[in-house]
Amino acid sequence: MxxxxxxxxxxxxxxxxxxxxxxxxxxxxxxxxxxxxxxxxxxxxxxxxxxxxxxxxxxxxxxxxxxxxxxxxxxxxxxxxxxxxxxxxxxxxxxxxxxxxxxxxxxxxxxxxxxxxxxxxxxxxxxxxxxxxxxxxxxxxxxxxxxxxxxxxxxxxxxxxxxxxxxxxxxxxxxxxxxxxxxxxxxxxxxxxxxxxxxxxxxxxxxRLRPAEEPAELPPGDYDVVLDADAVGALLEFLGLLAFNGLAHAEGRGALAGRLGTRVAAAGVNLADSPRLARTLPRAFDAEGVAKAPRPLIQDGVALNVVHDIASAAVAGGGARSTGHALAPGGGLSGPVPTNLVLAGGGAASVEELAAPIERGIYVTRLWYVNAVDPKHTVLTGMTRDGTFLIEDGRIARPLRDVRFTDSVLRLLDGTEALGAHPRLVTEGEFYGRRFASGVLCPPLRARGWRVTGATPGGA
Amino acid sequence: MLDVLVETVDRAVGRCDYADARRVVRARERLATRNGEVETAAVEESDGVGVRVRVGGAWGFASSSDPGPAGAQDALRRALAVAESQPAVAPTPLAPAPPARGHWQGPCERDPFAIPVERKLELLLSADAALRGDPRIVRTQARCLSLRTTTAFASTDGGACTQTRTECGGGILAAAVEADELQVRSWPGEHDGGVAGAGWEQVEALRLVEEAPRVAEEAIALLAAPDCPAGVRTVVLHGEQVGLQLHESIGHALELDRILGGELSYAGGSWVGPGDLGSLRYGSEALGVTADATLPGGLGSFGWDDEGVPGQRLELIRSGRLLGALSSRESAGAVGLDSSGGCARADGHSRQAIVRMTNVSLDPGDAGSLADLVADTDDGLYLETNRSWSIDDRRLHFQFATEVAREIRSGELGRLYRNPSYAGITPRFWGGLDAVCGGDEWRLWGLLNCGKGEPGQVMHVSHGTAPARFRDVQVGVAG
Missing domain, CATH: 3.30.2290.10 (PmbA/TldD superfamily)
Structure with missing residues (x-):
């Protein structure tokens, strides 16, 4: 029609x-x-x-x-x-x-x-x-x-x-x-x-199948990491739920409760909800008919804002207004979330350039089955999938068995040292229920000390 | 309801090798309170038709929200078009199925749609109020769900059947915050464990108002509890957590489409291979698992699955040995089985049936009651109510967290711990199963958020479980 x-x-x-x-x-x-x-x-x-x-x-x-x-x-x-x-x-x-x-x-x-x-x-x-x-x-x-x-x-x-x-x-x-x-x-x-x-x-x-060696198994520990854009996007989507949800924030359950205006990430991290930016999946209005507009969330590492629907703004009080982030009329039990997250790019031309300073670390193509362990501290767990590699002496080298991570997204962003120059629109493309296309525009990044807590045994 | 569907599949004859058509009429009422106010009142109804065809080896499926003749015929036309646009491949055999005929109706003692909304809200608000009082409780929630689904199915194999299922249940939740700590307690769990194939009697049996003070008290107590210490421990899992453990590390791993690689683009594969059926040791002698679509009250119970195969009871694991898998007509045919396991299910009219769980359950054991099992445990932890879950794409390496843990010392429950988690490798973990409570402790737990397929499908399933004990479990995260 x-x-x-x-x-x-x-x-x-x-x-x-x-x-x-x-x-x-x-x-x-x-x-x-x-x-x-x-x-x-x-x-x-x-x-x-x-x-x-x-x-x-x-x-x-x-x-x-x-x-x-x-x-x-x-x-x-x-x-x-x-x-x-x-x-x-x-x-x-x-x-x-x-x-x-x-x-x-x-x-x-x-x-x-x-x-x-x-x-x-x-x-x-x-x-x-x-x-x-x-x-x-x-x-x-x-x-x-x-x-x-x-x-x-x-x-x-x-x-x-x-x-x-x-x-x-x-x-x-x-x-x-x-x-x-x-x-x-x-x-x-x-x-x-x-x-x-x-x-x-x-x-x-x-x-990604080319390195011929058998995958190695990495013991648990903290590793410097290069996360490709798909992995970064998966983490940021969860961060959107846990940190920028205005209802959870107003109720004191949010990860940024009491932390707006403070530094929560490295100075190079700039995150916004940008529903009009080219290369996103743009929208004119939210489920309540409120116009979508850009909203800075983290600027130069400092947490600035959460997002609201009409109901969460009423709970927050203090003059808060809907920012156009309702997923359903009335907001629903879950509250508002950003659906057009954009992480600004940095200066690294490629993942190889991001990996160059790492003596021994991990390159991760994508993540799987990410879930919150400690929402207040943005601690997530999940597995790597379909291409995990050891970084040795600055070079993406032999394949690794898939690893489990258990770590805080905000801690990872605080440990972010460099970002790729070319953000890419990433999504899981799941389309449960009515089709609502959303994605995260983000580059790959390099961060210190990503916490690996397990590995898939042989055959992966 | 059947006339249009039969006419549609009749029109498909000669244009494809196989066709089926489903009409699904749904009525769903969701009511919820938050912090003492009515938060959600949604009365959703939907009606539509989905048509599936097979042209050579390629499937085509199309849906329409118009269930009349025009919508069904348009869906048939589009299903044929998408099937014919696929790269041509040789067909694989479909396991035979007798034509599905008749009507099936699930249990429902008290029609939930006949209960006035005001009365339901009154119950929820009472439960919500009983959760509140302590200023550290920042979020309270009470909810109930009523769902009625009527499905009609017809196929070019002569199938023509209808069925009606009613689902109902509810739950409560309290979230407490102090300083930088957030703790959540729920009953009977955040995965809608209290929903069953039943009527309003299911909500009443949950005793939401009576359970609320305990739930709130435990949320507050968790704020001051110490973190659960890490280490290799003996663990007793409450039945709800056993249900999710079963769901993730056995149920999904035994879906035959995953085993054959058909779900690798999204949900993943399985550590189980097609050649493992009948031989693989999955766990200890204490492990017995069935998939039973005939269980009264199960969310995975039905007369026929969504390709017209009768609901049935499958023995999946006996004494730790793998016997079978969950299958559809196509996946069963691919491995040479005589018949489908009747596990092809679709999320509404706009999704194609894929292999899903029915009611995958752990057989009860001989360990008596939960109190008996705790009394029989010298040193360990008792973990209750899932709060986090994650497993790799082969269903091998998992990590779960629960809302609470209690120390078990010399056969008695002791101090409360917060933030418990445990991790493991599927066959090693189930190999450590050494005791399952008996039939008196066994019950069905609902699970409404089982995601799989593209476009995404959410399936409702139940898991019958009793509390169980596992040895040598890694509690807390390594590293």
């Missing part, structure tokens, strides 16, 4: 809602093809239209989804949302200040690529063929994913607010695995499917 048609549908839904209400219409079209052992294993085409009505009563919100888009379905959803909000309000008035008014500056962005929005499945087939060919030349098998999506979101609220936003996204990854079980990884993400060069990605993945 066109953006105008989605707005019209949102306004038609709003006409069925009594009192303060917000209607959100989302239309997702997407393709995703998977492959394993150089064979296609799955090809998915999603076309989903969803309408949600949120009603506000005495500071309480309730949301209901419509089953269908005819007037009966819209009226039913509006009625269910109103009834639930009124039931919640009867339990006592709430603290939600109300939906935003009509005066929002939705900046246009270049996140909609008409070519990508065509969603041609033959493009996926050609990408898979390219990966299979490169893997065969390398004596390996190819595994991976190619996906592209086009998602439009329209909103209309009883406050007079209305708008429409569109984002196309594309993501591709390849893992090449040899007959010894060793694997290499490469991935790319963009708003444009034409940017996904699967041949180049497969060549990059296959190149």
């Amino acid at each position: 066109s953006g105008d048609a989605l707005v019209a549908l949102a306004e038609r839904g709003l006409a069925h809602a009594r009192g303060e209400a917000l209607v959100t219409v989302t239309h997702e079209r997407s393709l995703l093809s998977r492959f394993a052992r150089s064979r296609p294993t799955q090809a998915t085409d999603v076309d989903e239209l969803a309408v949600e009505v949120t009603c506000v009563r005495d500071g309480r919100l309730a949301t209901a989804g419509a089953v269908g888009i005819d007037d009966v379905a819209l009226r039913d959803a509006a009625g269910r949302a109103a009834a639930a909000a009124e039931a919640a309000a009867r339990a006592g008035p709430g603290s939600y200040p109300g939906l935003p008014g009509p005066d929002h500056d939705y900046r246009p962005h270049d996140g909609w690529d008409p070519d990508t929005a065509e969603l041609d499945p033959r493009r996926a087939g050609a990408a898979l063929q390219a990966a299979f060919a490169v893997a065969a030349d390398a004596g390996a098998e190819a595994f991976g994913t190619w996906t592209a999506g086009a998602v439009r979101t329209a909103i209309a609220a009883s406050t007079g607010l209305h708008g429409v936003d569109g984002l196309t996204d594309a993501y591709a990854k390849t893992i090449c695995r040899d007959d010894r079980g060793r694997s290499g990884f490469a991935a790319a993400a963009s708003t444009r499917a034409a940017d996904m060069d699967m041949r180049s990605l497969a060549e990059g993945a296959a190149a």
Whole structure:
């Protein structure tokens, strides 16, 4: 559906809602093809239209989804949302200040690529063929994913607010695995499917198989590390949840509670949420209709801000306002998080240059199954995957078995000595539930003393 | 519901080698309080259709939020288009399955959707209030979930069946902060362990209001507790933590698509190889594991899986020896099995069925009650309620943390420790299993956040467990 048609549908839904209400219409079209052992294993085409009505009563919100888009379905959803909000309000008035008014500056962005929005499945087939060919030349098998999506979101609220936003996204990854079980990884993400060069990605993945030695096992300890961009992005995504969530911060659970305005990272670390920056996955507004805007989070190593939705800003008080980071109307239990993190680049031309000063350390391609151990101190654990190497005498040398780390992200950023010059958009491309493409624009980095706490035994 | 689906797969005949169509109607109500206020009231409903086809060796799947004839036919057209766009490969055999026919309905004594929202909120607010009082409690939370899913399925193999499942449950949580320390205590756990294939009776059985003061007191007590000392210890795990340990290091490792490399692009592979089935020693003699989709109350229970294979009980491990794996028709066919294990499940109408757990459970043992097991332990730690989990992409090297630990000294529970964690290697860890509590301690724990597949799918599963004892476990992190 066109953006105008989605707005019209949102306004038609709003006409069925009594009192303060917000209607959100989302239309997702997407393709995703998977492959394993150089064979296609799955090809998915999603076309989903969803309408949600949120009603506000005495500071309480309730949301209901419509089953269908005819007037009966819209009226039913509006009625269910109103009834639930009124039931919640009867339990006592709430603290939600109300939906935003009509005066929002939705900046246009270049996140909609008409070519990508065509969603041609033959493009996926050609990408898979390219990966299979490169893997065969390398004596390996190819595994991976190619996906592209086009998602439009329209909103209309009883406050007079209305708008429409569109984002196309594309993501591709390849893992090449040899007959010894060793694997290499490469991935790319963009708003444009034409940017996904699967041949180049497969060549990059296959190149990580080249050192011929058997992987060595590294004992636990602290190691200087070069984290490639995918690994950095995975850590920063968690940092976004643990440190910059305005609700957790206001409740005293956040990692930066009492630390804003203090140095939390090395002076070269500059982190922001930048929803309009080129090469991110840009957005015009959040789930409550508040305009997205850049927000500095760490500047020259000093923690500056957290992010808010309307509810978390109300909890924080002191004049705090939504910064456009709601993931759902009303914010939800989890609270707001930054979805367009950007870590500024440094001066290192390559990961090889980053590794050069390290006498003995680790180069990590990517991380896997990262999870919080101690959220207040941003301590995470996780494994490396698909390409972990020993750095010896300044050179990325022999492969290592995958290692487990257990360390604080903020400590790692405090120990960051150098950053790559070329930030890259990285994402896990998971797309649970409704497609919401997000990623981190970040460079590789070098840091001191990364805490390794275990290793996978033989065969990796 | 079936007419449109049957018509759709009939239209597919001659255009592909196989087709199935599913319609999924969902109603989900989520209610939650935070710090004494109603935080979430969401009443979500969805309806749609997913069509899967096989052209040569390539699958195609397409979904539509329009479950009518037009939406289903458009989904069939798009499924064929994406299948035909894939590189051509030779087909692999699908394990045969008898045509699924009939209707299946899961248990539900008290319809949760018939209980007024006000009454549910009253319960949650009461539980939330019982968590509060100490100013160090900065966050309280009470929640409940009601979910009803009706599925219709038809296939070119003659399948035409419907089923309805109801899921219900809830939980509470208290977070306490003092100085730079944050401690969280929950009941029955943050992974929605209190959700079951049941009606509102499940929420009432959880006694959220009655449990709340204990939960809050333990969160406060943890603030002043010493950190759990590191070392190689004997560990007794509470049933909820045994459930997650089982989920991560046995359930996922025995998914046959992972074993065959089919999930390497995302969820990873397995340390188990296809040739290990029937021979590998997975753990000690005390280890017995089943996957049972016929268990009453299980979130992984159903009449048929999402490719029309009947729900069944599979013996996966007996006396520590690996016997079988979780399979779909395609993965079973790939290793020459006579039939699928009935483990192909999809997250709603817009996702393709993939190999998932059903109710993967640890057999009860003969160690009696938890009190008996503690009394039988001279020196160790008792760990309860998961708070962190991580495992490598072959399901071999894991690290878990729990909310609390208690010292076990001379058969008695002693001092409280905070921030406990433990790590291990899957076969070594299960090799250290030397006692499992008996049937009276065995119960199902729900788990609602099992992620797998691309695009991502979240699956609801249950794990039947009893508290269990493990020897020589690395407690705390090395390095």
